[in-house]
Amino acid sequence: MLKTLKTTLVATSMLAVSMTAVIAGSHSAGPYAPYAGQTVTAIFPAHPHYDAVMKVLPEFTKETGIKVEVDQLQYLKLREKSTLELTKREGDYDLMSYVVFSKADYVFADQLENLARFFMNPKLADPTYDADDLIDGYVQNIGVAGGKKGYLPGPTGSLFGIPFGSETSVLAYRKDIFEKHGIKVPETYDELLFAACEVPKKEPGMGGMASRAASGHQASHAFLLHLAPLGGRVFDDNWQPIVNNEAGVAAANALKTIVDCGPEGATTFGPAEAAESFRQGTSAMFMDSIAFAAGFEDPSKSKVAGKVGYALHPKGVRRGSQTGGFGIGIPKNAKNKEAAFLLMQWLTSKKGDLMIAMEGGNPSRFSTYENAELNAKYPYSATFGEALKYADPDWRPIIPTWGKINADIGTTMSKVLTEGLDPQEALNGVAERAKATMEEAGYYTWQK
Numbered sequence: 001m002l003k004t005l006k007t008t009l010v011a012t013s014m015l016a017v018s019m020t021a022v023i024a025g026s027h028s029a030g031p032y033a034p035y036a037g038q039t040v041t042a043i044f045p046a047h048p049h050y051d052a053v054m055k056v057l058p059e060f061t062k063e064t065g066i067k068v069e070v071d072q073l074q075y076l077k078l079r080e081k082s083t084l085e086l087t088k089r090e091g092d093y094d095l096m097s098y099v100v101f102s103k104a105d106y107v108f109a110d111q112l113e114n115l116a117r118f119f120m121n122p123k124l125a126d127p128t129y130d131a132d133d134l135i136d137g138y139v140q141n142i143g144v145a146g147g148k149k150g151y152l153p154g155p156t157g158s159l160f161g162i163p164f165g166s167e168t169s170v171l172a173y174r175k176d177i178f179e180k181h182g183i184k185v186p187e188t189y190d191e192l193l194f195a196a197c198e199v200p201k202k203e204p205g206m207g208g209m210a211s212r213a214a215s216g217h218q219a220s221h222a223f224l225l226h227l228a229p230l231g232g233r234v235f236d237d238n239w240q241p242i243v244n245n246e247a248g249v250a251a252a253n254a255l256k257t258i259v260d261c262g263p264e265g266a267t268t269f270g271p272a273e274a275a276e277s278f279r280q281g282t283s284a285m286f287m288d289s290i291a292f293a294a295g296f297e298d299p300s301k302s303k304v305a306g307k308v309g310y311a312l313h314p315k316g317v318r319r320g321s322q323t324g325g326f327g328i329g330i331p332k333n334a335k336n337k338e339a340a341f342l343l344m345q346w347l348t349s350k351k352g353d354l355m356i357a358m359e360g361g362n363p364s365r366f367s368t369y370e371n372a373e374l375n376a377k378y379p380y381s382a383t384f385g386e387a388l389k390y391a392d393p394d395w396r397p398i399i400p401t402w403g404k405i406n407a408d409i410g411t412t413m414s415k416v417l418t419e420g421l422d423p424q425e426a427l428n429g430v431a432e433r434a435k436a437t438m439e440e441a442g443y444y445t446w447q448k
Contacts, residue, residue, distance in 0.1 A: 031123060035339040036065025042095040042343070043071045043085070045078045045326060048291055049165035050097070052361035053347065059355070060346050066339050075099065086111040091333040094340035097164065097326045100142050101406070104398045106329070107145040112160045113330040115143075118341040119159075126345055133350065133365045137391030138163035141398075142327030149237075151398040160329055162348050163364045167289040167325035168313075168391045169225060170384060172296060174284045175309040177203060185309065189230065189316045192287075193254060197261040199284040207263030210274035210283035211255070213417055218270045219255075220410035225287070227251040228320035228395040229313060234405070234434070235397055239443040241434040243409070244427035247317075252416055252423035259417050267418050279304060287313065289324065290384045294360045297380075310383040312390065319390035325362065357381075401441045405434050 044050040050072060057068050071093075073081060082098060085091045086106065098106060106112045119125045139162070140153050147157025171186065178185060178195075181202040186192035196208030212218040212225075227233070232247030242248070259266045263282045265273075271288055278286035279295060279302045286292070299305040313321040328347070330340050346352050348364055357363045357374055368374060369385030396402070412430050415421040438444065 031126075032064035032066060032342060035336075035342060037067070038336055038339045039067040039069055040094045040336055040339050040343050041069045041071075041092060042097075042340075043073065043078060043082060043093045044097045045075045045099075045165075046072050047075070047165060047326065048294060049326070049356070049361040052356045052359035055359045056347075056352065056355045060343060060352075064342065064346070066342065068343065086331055086333065088333055090335065091331050093331055094334040094336045095328055095343055096331055097328050098161065099326055100166075100324050101396070101398055101402060103142065103145060103161065103327075104151060104400050104402060107160050108400045111332050113332055113334075113337065115159045115161075115330070115341075118330075118338070124338060124341055124345075126349065129345060129349060133367050134348070135163065135166070135364060135366060135388050135391070137168070137323050137388065137393045138166040138327075138364060140393035141323040141391075142166055142325070143329075149394075149397065149399070152394060161327040162329075162344060163325075164328040164344075164348060165291075165326035165362055166323065166364060167291050167362060168384070168387050169288060169322040170290055170293075170313060170387050171311045172278060172286045172293065173309050173311065174281075174304060174307055176307050177206070177284045178309070185311050186314045187311070189226075189254060189314050192285075192314045193257050196258050196285065200261055203284070205282075207266065207277065207283040208261040209258050209285035209287060210263055210269060210277040211258050211266065211286075212269055212271055212274055212288065213255070213259050213262075213267050213414075214270050214273075215414035215418075216407060216410040218410065219413040219417065220406050222255050223251055223409060223413045224396050225322055226254045226316070228322070228392050229318060230254065230316035231318060233394070234409075235438075238447065239438050241431035241438075243434070244424065244431040248427050249423050250316075252413065252427060255413065256417055256423070267414075289322075290387075291325065291362060293380050293384075294378075297378075308380075310380045312383070312387050320392040320395060321387050321390050322395050323391045323393050401437050401443075404437055405430075408433055 061067055082096055085093055142163045143159050143161040144153050144157045145151055145160055147154030183195050183198055184191055186195050199206055199208040212222040230247050230250045232251055234243045236242050263277045275292045277283045281303045296302050296308050297305050328344055330337050334340055350367055353363055353365045353368045354371060357368050363369050369381055375381050409430055412426045416423055416426050
């Protein structure tokens with residue numbers, strides 16, 4: 001069901017009445033003065049990070065005099081509405097959240113503002129913003145386009161968004177189950193796969209690890225989650241598909257082992273279903289986004305609260321945790337771009353990032369993860385901060401053709417998981433079709 005929250009973040013009519021005094025008073029000499037009284041309209045997803053954002057937005061209005069209205073939508077509805085809005089001559093939104101793989105689509109269609117001109121404007125750019133403190137992998141993954149491979153940093157790259165609700169992968173595990181049976185917390189993939197199939201032997205009725213596996217995007221995501229640490233990539237540097245090499249087959253076999261040793265119904269799981277299996281105690285491990293941790297520790301919703309340990313994404317031939325989630329950007333057709341930039345800057349500042357993290361959001365800054373108060377409130381944050389050292393912005397190619405290739409990987413992996421299709425045969429087919437897609441899109445033009 002579509003959940004729409006239309007919220008004008010001015011708490012009372014009295015505050016609205018007194019806004020004239022605010023504009024004339026405390027904001028008159030500050031950088032926000034020219035924009036006090038304006039309204040920034042944002043579109044955000046229904047997501048734990050953005051639920052935390054909603055709690056701190058009134059502070060922004062209090063400090064700046066800039067009002068904020070938010071449409072908060074379920075993700076698929078958000079993407080659908082955002083895509084439509086960006087095609088209008090004048091859009092309804094000044095600030096938009098987008099999931100990482102939409103970056104290529106929006107930038108290629110020239111629908112997001114390049115942020116350089118805002119950061120170059122001394123009247124807008126906060127000199128204490130400290131962009132070096134932003135988590136590198138997140139910035140590269142969600143914000144940069146036009147550099148190496150078209151989606152990674154490089155001399156020709158530009159910034160189109162800032163990470164905001166970005167995520168990496170960690171391993172959550174049942175401390176009590178592992179201790180009871182003397183199972184080692186996995187540090188390597190061999191140990192991970194052993195634990196995944198050992199748990200059901202020791203605890204009948206409990207799956208080893210809950211994982212995404214449903215046909216389509218979810219099965220593709222799960223496969224790619226293992227491909228990078230096992231040493232694989234979808235393409236080489238010349239855009240030749242290599243997803244069917246030894247590393248690719250190893251990733252497919254790893255996913256099949258995890259699903260075969262997983263809980264009942266595992267082949268139909270998306271992220272929410274996998275997380276729910278772990279939260280209800282029917283799986284002993286869950287390896288996915290850090291965004292789910294708060295739900296595991298909520299005793300009103302979770303049967304495993306207080307029993308969960310957190311570890312780094314295990315190492316294959318290297319460490320390589322995923323990068324994903326959301327960022328925020330300014331649409332090309334926005335009405336109030338400068339005020340939107342000020343909101344973006346405030347939300348992702350050191351102060352804003354910490355405020356949101358304390359409410360349960362996902363930090364975008366290294367300094368936030370190092371904050372003692374945050375780590376006291378959420379002890380798992382220290383592990384998450386360590387995991388970010390290995391966050392891989394290149395674990396999937398964020399290019400305009402990715403949607404088609406990603407869907408093909410997901411459909412094909414589902415056949416491996418549910419129909420017994422041989423992984424090598426399956427990936428050979430993916431590689432052949434991916435090459436045809438890339439050829440049609442012109443990726444080999446300069447190689448002829």
